[in-house]
Amino acid sequence: xRKIFLAASASVAAVALLASCTSGxxxxxxxxxxxxxxxxxxxxxxxxxxxxxxxxxIVADFNEEYPNIKITSQVTPYTNYFTKLQTQGSSDTxxxxxxxxxxNFQLYASNDLLAPVTDAIDxxxxxxxxxxxxxxxxxxxxxxxxxxxxxxxxNKAIFDKAGVEYPTEGWTWDEFHTKAKAISxxxxxxxxxxxxxxxxxxxxxxxxxxxxxxxxxxxxxxxTSGYDDPKSIAGLQFIADLxxxxxxxxxxxxxxxxxxxxxxxxxxxxxxxxxxxxxxxxASPIVDSIGLAPLPKGEREATVIHGLANAVASGSKELxxxxxxxxxxxxxxxxxxxxxxxxANPAFNESQDDFIASAPWDLQVFLDEADxxxxxxxxxxxxxxxNKVENDLLPDAxxxxxxxxxxxxxxxxxMNAILAGEQ
Amino acid sequence: MTSVxxxxxxxxxxxxxxxxxxxxxxxxxxxxxxxxxxxAAFFVLPLFTGVVVFYLWPIVRNAYLSFTTxxxxxxxxxxxxxxxxxxxxxxxLWRSMLNTFIYVxxxxxxxxxxxxxxxxxxxxxxxxxxxxxxxxFLPYVAMPAAISMVWRVIFNGNFGVFNYxxxxxxxxxxxxxxxxxxxxxxxxxVGIWIALGFNLxxxxxxxxxxxxxxxxxxxxxGATGLRQFFAITLPLLSPSIFFxxxxxxxxxxxxxxxxxxxxxxxxxxxxxxxxxxxLFFAHxxxxxxxxxxxxxxxxxxxxxxFTLLQFRLQKKWVTYA
Numbered sequence: 162x163r164k165i166f167l168a169a170s171a172s173v174a175a176v177a178l179l180a181s182c183t184s185g186x187x188x189x190x191x192x193x194x195x196x197x198x199x200x201x202x203x204x205x206x207x208x209x210x211x212x213x214x215x216x217x218x219i220v221a222d223f224n225e226e227y228p229n230i231k232i233t234s235q236v237t238p239y240t241n242y243f244t245k246l247q248t249q250g251s252s253d254t255x256x257x258x259x260x261x262x263x264x265n266f267q268l269y270a271s272n273d274l275l276a277p278v279t280d281a282i283d284x285x286x287x288x289x290x291x292x293x294x295x296x297x298x299x300x301x302x303x304x305x306x307x308x309x310x311x312x313x314x315x316n317k318a319i320f321d322k323a324g325v326e327y328p329t330e331g332w333t334w335d336e337f338h339t340k341a342k343a344i345s346x347x348x349x350x351x352x353x354x355x356x357x358x359x360x361x362x363x364x365x366x367x368x369x370x371x372x373x374x375x376x377x378x379x380x381x382x383x384x385t386s387g388y389d390d391p392k393s394i395a396g397l398q399f400i401a402d403l404x405x406x407x408x409x410x411x412x413x414x415x416x417x418x419x420x421x422x423x424x425x426x427x428x429x430x431x432x433x434x435x436x437x438x439x440x441x442x443x444a445s446p447i448v449d450s451i452g453l454a455p456l457p458k459g460e461r462e463a464t465v466i467h468g469l470a471n472a473v474a475s476g477s478k479e480l481x482x483x484x485x486x487x488x489x490x491x492x493x494x495x496x497x498x499x500x501x502x503x504x505a506n507p508a509f510n511e512s513q514d515d516f517i518a519s520a521p522w523d524l525q526v527f528l529d530e531a532d533x534x535x536x537x538x539x540x541x542x543x544x545x546x547x548n549k550v551e552n553d554l555l556p557d558a559x560x561x562x563x564x565x566x567x568x569x570x571x572x573x574x575x576m577n578a579i580l581a582g583e584q
Numbered sequence: 585m586t587s588v589x590x591x592x593x594x595x596x597x598x599x600x601x602x603x604x605x606x607x608x609x610x611x612x613x614x615x616x617x618x619x620x621x622x623x624a625a626f627f628v629l630p631l632f633t634g635v636v637v638f639y640l641w642p643i644v645r646n647a648y649l650s651f652t653t654x655x656x657x658x659x660x661x662x663x664x665x666x667x668x669x670x671x672x673x674x675x676x677l678w679r680s681m682l683n684t685f686i687y688v689x690x691x692x693x694x695x696x697x698x699x700x701x702x703x704x705x706x707x708x709x710x711x712x713x714x715x716x717x718x719x720x721f722l723p724y725v726a727m728p729a730a731i732s733m734v735w736r737v738i739f740n741g742n743f744g745v746f747n748y749x750x751x752x753x754x755x756x757x758x759x760x761x762x763x764x765x766x767x768x769x770x771x772x773x774v775g776i777w778i779a780l781g782f783n784l785x786x787x788x789x790x791x792x793x794x795x796x797x798x799x800x801x802x803x804x805x806g807a808t809g810l811r812q813f814f815a816i817t818l819p820l821l822s823p824s825i826f827f828x829x830x831x832x833x834x835x836x837x838x839x840x841x842x843x844x845x846x847x848x849x850x851x852x853x854x855x856x857x858x859x860x861x862x863l864f865f866a867h868x869x870x871x872x873x874x875x876x877x878x879x880x881x882x883x884x885x886x887x888x889x890f891t892l893l894q895f896r897l898q899k900k901w902v903t904y905a
Contacts, residue, residue: 240849244869247656268871272657352742361850410742412852413759417741419850428742543656549870556852 200229201482206256207234208242211440215504222498223489230482235259243545250274255474257483258490261303263294263467264544270297271542276475278304281488287508290537291468304491305508307499308468309435310530311369311456313337314442314522318450319430323347328431328454334373334399337431337457341408344430355408357420357429360400360559361552364465365420366433368539371396373459378539384580386547389573396459397558398565405561412560435467436506436516436527443503443520453522455530466535468508542583547576643884649877656871667878677879679856680863681886683768687859688836690772691779695828698783703817705784706791717788724781732845735774736761739846761847767857771843778842779835783828790824791817822902830894837887840865860886 207216213236220232235256237245243265249255250269261269269275277300284292284301291305313328320327323344328336341355359365368378376393379386387393403409410423424432425445432438433456442451456464471490473483489495496509503519506527517524541547550572558568650667652660671677701720705713723731738745741759750757760770798816807815840861847854858866860883867876 247869247871250657268656274657359850411759413762414742416762416848416851416853417736417739417759418743419848543871545656546870546872549866553855560852 197227198229199227199482199485201479202231202233203257203477203479203482203486204233204235205486206237206242206246206259208237208239208260209437210236210238211444212499212504215499215502218502219490219495219498222494223486226489227482227485230486232258232486253476255476257477257479258471258473258486260306260469261295261472262469263538263540264548266295266303266470266472267297267540267542268545269472270302274475275302276473276477276480276484277302278473278491279484279488282491286491286493286510288466288468288510288531290466290535291470291508294468294537294540295470295472303470303472304487306469306471306490307436307505308466308508308531309437309506310464310466310527310535311365311433311435312464312526312530313454313456314424314432314434314438315452315454316424316427316430316447316450317452318447319344319348319353319427323353323430325430327452328457330455332454332457334457334459338399338403338408341403341431342406345407345409349407352428354410354414354423354429356403356431356433357410357415357423358431358433359420360412360415360555362548363551364435364467364538367397367400367555368465369396369433369456369463370399370459372463372465372536373456373461374399375460379541379576379580383541384584386573386576386580388569388576392460394566394569397555397569399459401559401561401565404559412556436524439506439516439520439524440503448521451522453524453526455526462530462534464530464535465538466531467538469505470508541580543579547579550575550579646877646880649874650881652874652877654874654877656873660874663874667875671875671878671882676855676858676863677860677882680858680860683857684837684839684859684886686768687772687775687839688833690769691775691832691836692829694776694779695783695825695832697776698780698787698828699821699825701780702784702787702791703813706788717784720784721781723778728778728841729845731774731778732842735770735846736848739770762851762853764853764856767847767851767853771839771846771857774846775836775839775842779832783832786824786828787821790821794820819903823904826894826898826902830891833890833894834887837861837883837890 205216205220207213213234216234220234223232224230242260246255246259246265250272255274261275282301282304287305288308291308292301295301295303295305315328317327320340324347325340325343328340337356344353344355360367363371363378371378371387371393374392374396376390376396377387378393400409404411409415410418410429415423418428420429420432421434421438421441423429425442425447427447442448445451456462471487473480473487477483491509493509493512496507496512497515499505499507500512500514500516500519503516506513506516506524513528517528554568554572554575557563558565649660651662651664653663653666654660704710705716705720710716739760741747741757741762744757744760746760747757758766761767794817798820799812802812802816838861839859843857843859843862844865847857851857854862860879864876864879864883867873867879
């Protein structure tokens, strides 16, 4: 099976390579494409160690075209990645090429730390929502790498053992809650919970439930918080209820053992997560009993869509080499490598087939969600500042220490103050 | 002999604590000729440069930044005492100060433990004493991050070793690392465990330095083991104990890596358990660097005050033989 992918992607890659060569010559943007004999040493910063094999494969492929550009990977775990990047940004030592995400992009772009993408990148190759995410003051500064929406992975073995029906398309919050509770009740003796999902950031769960309830995190113009909207509060309440009745482990339980560990060790039945978990789940001991369902429907169907992008440091001493690599990272060939290795769902349009085929469960779910009901990831100029407010206060709401609406009102106040300061 | 010198080293390790250790007389430079001074300066220069560049300059710079508003990448903008005014009204400051004090208290409890273990390890005729010493010292040289990973597994509320053992006797253990106050206790326990090795080595060296004749003489006078401990070991060891306690307080005030790695960033109790350095880190990370610098200054002042206090108090209880 895998061999077929390899052969197929290799031939597609060869075609893509030819195509890019000819188009480069034809549209006269050859000035932007660095000479293949260019010699340089550049660094590539990213955070996901599970994607490292794919990134290194991409580097190897890139070196076939540019044999004299030596690329060193700098892998920093996500929890420290942006702390380190900020220090590097302050001291003009950013990696030449590095991953950036939605919450951090505007901060770096507004401080002139990123180089605009070259003409070799055609925005039409990527989803519009992602181009918008990485555009600042009308200029695009990063090339979309992948995109993720969130869906529910479930462990069929646990559902079978608890005698609960598998989720189906179009299911609702109530059904989700009922199934989770039923699993927790049936398998309590084994310490198995119905669901365990990440609550230390919004993307896995609470941004989605806020949207599903009809609420919003930040207004479209980016100036007001949506936390005090009654619908947003309903989205948060849904999660607090799951924890309160034992459908989910407590916040302590989710902190002592991370949600992905609950799931891959067969201790939770359902796991809200994005495409980025695919590689980990493929390598997990429960790989044979995993199923995938779309997010359940609240007032409406919704998921946040987010994607990483590859950026080039404006202060790079090897700008031409860095941009040549950035262009390659944005190419269909690199997208297909990522997809084929199951690393991430590539952003390059129509390149996701290999990704969908990389797992025995139906990854098409993620793509359908993106097409049908995805909402942009909430971000502003200094997203990290109000993310800290969320992280500081939401645990009180989820754990039931304080009423959800009180916490939500406090978050809204503080977030509005921060947003006002950004104007 | 060596133990008498230790308090001076404590002074060096804590550049913030300036009081001169007792017994040090000011050097008489007048005896030195110009050429000698030049050479002395030449030899001191490399170390001096390092200290200035990596210790003194950052302290001065940090103190300056604490009076500015300093974002993620923007230039520092002077805003006077604004950070300090906000800080004094920030409940997180008082909570993290309290947490830090409690943690330092825990670490200080580790000193009597180290003292007891050290005297046991130095009993004449004890077999394999070097093996024990190595075993006790190992945690100190291991990476706090690695140690934390192991203790996280032990403390895990749902699947941890501790709670499993407790369940055998019918007790449902708490989520050690994510329950208010309990988490601080758990961090303190690990802190004691790590520090034990260091304290043990210092105190053991001190005990070895006590002349055996004193024990022989006291034995002739009929003193028993316990009496000897209080009449000879404890007083003669007091300079070592003093050194250990100064170091413990300084280490305690710098609590960060252990807490960060043990509790994890998604811990719902992190705000209630954070230390002063963690508070610094949290604001630094959120791009609020001027505020973070102000927290740094407060930590520095507190360490200075407590070290000064200890140097004052030592006159009452430390015996220099």
